[in-house]
Amino acid sequence: MPTPLPTRPRLITFDTYGTLIDWDGALRAHLRALFAARAQDTDVAAFYRRWYYGYALPAVHGRFLPYRDLLATTMAEALAAEAGITADDAELAALGDVMAEADPFADSVGTLRLLGAHAPLATISNSQRDIIDVSVRKLGDPFTYVFTGEAVGAYKPHRALFELVLGRAGVEPHEAVHVAQSQYVDLPRSVPMGIPTVWINRQGQELRPTTPAPTAQLPDLRGLPELLGLTEAA
Template identity: 95%
Template sequence: MPTPLPARPRLITFDTYGTLIDWDGALRAHLHALFAERAQEADVAAFYRRWYHGYALPAVHGRFLPYRELLATTMAEALAAEAGITAAPAELAALGDVMAEADPFDDSVETLRLLGAHVPLATISNSQRDIIDVSARKLGDPFRHVFTGEAVGAYKPHRALFELVLGRAGVEPHEAVHVAQSQYVDLPRSVPMGIPTVWINRQGQELRPTTPAPTAQLPDLRGLPELLGLGRAPQGAAR
């Protein structure tokens, strides 16, 4: 059984990309441009899924690479194997900048502001510090703690990032709440560790049989303050 939500969390941790920042949309737009420049028709959404599940996800389980390098390496492999494209070094290097410059979802900034008035916030991210620093500014710099994979030499779902943020904040797993979109790298670790977990299911996914069930599920962030007993976010929150 998933750990119940605390009456009042002492820490709220967030995954950033896909949960707070529309990284998927930004990357798909970048890929559309890449294919269009070559006058090559492609189902970008299908290519994106093949890249993510066939190349990027396996890479986060493998030998640690800085995230910009991981993006460039896996995308180069996917483009060559799936589309017959040899990408230029500059196109691959730009992927980290695309990630950094991606916009917040419409509900992110105001929800974080409301929650941060009551509880310390943190983010643990499969990214890189120079990338997430840009994203944090776009989100209004709401985080007391910011940790990326390079801090521990491992990416989620490894437990090291979760242990690091809990240790630095001085809270027990059941006293925190983890908020995340990914059922591939977040839920498989936070739930078994006994961290109450809210799945932000923006894509309307079905939970895989092998993914542990979260404590709660929401379609976006707007209901999160009320769910946690920390107020109610206004409808139509702006970026």
């Protein structure tokens, strides 16, 4: 059984990209421009899925690379294999900047501001510090703790980022709440660790049989304060 939500969380941790920041939309727009510049009629959504599931997701389980390098390497492989495109170094290097400059979802800033009045907030991200620093500013600097894979030399679903933030905050797993959209890198680790987990299912996905069930599921962040009982002014 998933760990129940605490009456009063002592720490609320977030995945950033896909949960708080519309990284998928920004990357698809970048890819659309890349294909258009080559007059190539490519189904961007289908290519994106092949890149993510076939190249990027396996890479987070492999040898650690800084996230800008991981993006560039996996995208170069996918473009060559799936679209017959050789991308230049500038196009590949721009991927990290696209991630950094992606905009928050409309419900992110206000929800973080409200929750931050009640409990410390943290983000643990499969990204890179110079990328997430830009995103954090776009989100209104709401976090007490900001950690990326660089801090531990590993990416989620490795347990190291979760252990790091819990240790720094001095809380037990059941006293925290983790909020995330990924059933591939977040839920498979936070749920078995006993961290009450809220799945932000923005894409309307079906939960895979192999993914541990979260404590709760929401379609976006708007219902999160009420779910956590943190709607009153602090």
